[in-house]
Amino acid sequence: MSEQWPLWEVFVRPRRGLAHGHVGSLHAPDPRMALQHARDVYTRRQEGVSIWVVPAAEITASSPDEKDAYFDPAADKVYRHPTFYEVPEGVDHL
Amino acid sequence: MSARSARSAPGRRVGDRAATDLVGYLLRLGDDALIAAQRLAEWSSRAPEMEEDIALTNIALDQLGAARALLTYAGELEGAGRDEDDLAYLRTDREFANCLLVELPNGDFAVTMAKLLFLAAYQHPLYGWLAGSADDRLAGIAAKARKESAYHLEHAALWTVRLGDGTDESHRRMRAAVDEVWPYTHELFATDDLLERLDKAGVAVNPAAVRDGWLDTVEKVLDEATLTRPVDGWTPGGGRRGLHTEHLSYLLAEMQVVHRAHPGATW
Numbered sequence: 551m552s553e554q555w556p557l558w559e560v561f562v563r564p565r566r567g568l569a570h571g572h573v574g575s576l577h578a579p580d581p582r583m584a585l586q587h588a589r590d591v592y593t594r595r596q597e598g599v600s601i602w603v604v605p606a607a608e609i610t611a612s613s614p615d616e617k618d619a620y621f622d623p624a625a626d627k628v629y630r631h632p633t634f635y636e637v638p639e640g641v642d643h644l
Numbered sequence: 645m646s647a648r649s650a651r652s653a654p655g656r657r658v659g660d661r662a663a664t665d666l667v668g669y670l671l672r673l674g675d676d677a678l679i680a681a682q683r684l685a686e687w688s689s690r691a692p693e694m695e696e697d698i699a700l701t702n703i704a705l706d707q708l709g710a711a712r713a714l715l716t717y718a719g720e721l722e723g724a725g726r727d728e729d730d731l732a733y734l735r736t737d738r739e740f741a742n743c744l745l746v747e748l749p750n751g752d753f754a755v756t757m758a759k760l761l762f763l764a765a766y767q768h769p770l771y772g773w774l775a776g777s778a779d780d781r782l783a784g785i786a787a788k789a790r791k792e793s794a795y796h797l798e799h800a801a802l803w804t805v806r807l808g809d810g811t812d813e814s815h816r817r818m819r820a821a822v823d824e825v826w827p828y829t830h831e832l833f834a835t836d837d838l839l840e841r842l843d844k845a846g847v848a849v850n851p852a853a854v855r856d857g858w859l860d861t862v863e864k865v866l867d868e869a870t871l872t873r874p875v876d877g878w879t880p881g882g883g884r885r886g887l888h889t890e891h892l893s894y895l896l897a898e899m900q901v902v903h904r905a906h907p908g909a910t911w
Contacts, residue, residue: 555693555695576695577693577694577695578695579806580802580806582798582802583802583806586699586795586798586799586802587695587696587698587699589795590695590698590699590702591695591698594702
């Protein structure tokens with residue numbers, strides 16, 4: 551094989567009600583085969599009930615160089631955390 | 645005794661004709677799965693890509709799992725004290741009842757996929773039928789194997805299409821593979837007295853009845869792969885009666901050597 555198969559990112563939903571989470575990546579020639587490989591590589595031990603595969607080339611990612619510009623400004627904005635409320639008694643999960 | 649187990653109880657009596665028939669049938673199914681597993685496992689660490697390596701090994705393990713359940717049941721029903729290991733490791737080629745298709749060498753990747761496509765397109769509907777067998781234990785084994793064979797079928801079909809409808813070279817190889825393996829598919833649907841008796845008893849299906857569905861599945865895949873269905877001609881057979889190609893002897897030698905050199909060894 552002269553060139554390598556494209557890279558796919560794999561997302562698995564561990565069980566109903568939870569969101570798909572990124573579990574890793576793999577190489578495959580097409581989407582159906584990527585799903586099959588993902589099933590073999592990442593759900594061998596009943597890790598999931600649903601799989602997404604996404605071409606890695608289609609993912610737009612933030613750059614490490616932009617880390618300061620992107621994420622530092624949030625550091626001093628504590629008012630964005632919903633911690634300034636009186637939580638009524640008996641409300642456990644807010 | 646419950647009504648469910650009473651249904652298959654007549655088959656449990658040793659020496660009974662029905663039990664002998666079922667043992668023979670279980671060996672056919674079990675040996676198909678065992679020899680297919682051994683052949684597929686030869687790809688382990690040698691497949692073209694790591695992901696495909698895992699896929700082929702996974703399919704081999706599915707086949708091995710079915711083989712273990714079928715041979716264990718055959719041994720118990722036979723009542724001669726043979727377990728799955730005795731049946732797998734201590735029989736000679738003349739005592740194996742697998743079809744010739746599964747013992748053929750892997751060839752190149754296209755031949756392996758052609759073999760898997762034809763086998764899975766046969767096992768899938770067969771296990772589907774057997775999941776409703778009058779024999780409860782066989783039905784249980786088949787119900788599990790059926791789900792696994794659906795995946796084997798899809799995997800082989802995807803590759804057949806990809807290679808057939810790929811480059812000139814991949815098309816040439818896939819076509820050669822289909823032509824080479826095709827004659828061996830006829831044996832899958834050959835019938836005999838044992839199959840007819842089991843069919844009448846509702847324990848097994850006469851495989852001739854599965855061929856139309858098989859052809860339907862296979863022809864669709866070949867069509868999508870821009871391949872033509874080979875013409876029916878030569879129909880090699882004899883595997884069910886223990887008459888095999890020379891390839892099985894070499895396969896068994898490798899599969900059985902450790903067990904024969906160290907009988908009863910454990911780890």
